[in-house]
Amino acid sequence: MADQVYFEDVSEGDEIPNLKKNCSTQQLVLWAAGSGDFYQIHYDKDFAQSTGLKDIIVHGALKNAFLGQLLHDWAGAKGNVKKFGCDYRGMDDAKQDIDCRGVVTKKYQDGGENLVELDIWTENPDGKKTTPGTGLVALPARA
Amino acid sequence: MTQQAESVITDEMRAIIGKEGAATTLEVENGGCRMFARSVGHTDPIFYDEDAAKAAGHRGIxxxxxxLGTPVFNPSRGERSPAETAGSGYSIPYKRVLNGGTDYEYLDTVCAGDLLTARTKITDFAERTGSIGPMLITSRQTTFTNQDGKVVAKMQGRTIQY
Structure with missing residues (x-):
């Protein structure tokens, strides 16, 4: 985890540090257990192909959780992830790079909190945003 | 001449919008938090170690x-939780299902030891025609209340049937 980021350090348009993922089949099985989503298209190639897919695919909710990690790690110990989520627009294959990214779209104060809105997404090796979403993070202030 | 596909949204479906389904109980425990964190690849010790979590000001891991916890498995009810099936007592002509997306809103921190009650309602039905043909998009909201009666999180989910 990086050093604590403060509200004053953030500007609209800033890109936050990205998070690189690449899901092994073992990670997809771990996620099945961790999330309780045991749908076989995520770990059984024969089953996945019987539904018309060419291979197993990464769970949409796992990519969403990656975006949760992206924001949690950026917010640091004194920050707080208040909202995050995404649409599952494109499929990602296992054993392929997933780049989790975020850009600050708005910063403001409300109810005594220093709030930052972000566009967040996962990107496949072709540069396609497979899970576009948004986040809301509260950050500490230096002052 | 193109013809507008007939709507699959019925009065019966419209009538259930906003009505909460059965409550589900979810346990948030040390092992569940650790397993989820490990499967994502989290590195922050507050998701694994009780002392680290308490040192950071939290009640527990x-x-x-x-x-948002693990549903208490009931073998007589089968695989699917009420949250997944809320309001599914209607039939539509589409066979295939996709998860369209999920958004989480946290109103408080959830820690191991919490017992959450989830209640789900359908908030909207929408129809659209995309590359996969005509589809029905069902939006659901699940509210998570902790053991002290406080709403700690809300989840908005979108299911696509086509």
Missing amino acids: VAPPGY
């Missing part, structure tokens, strides 16, 4: 983002 913190539930990682997107983890």
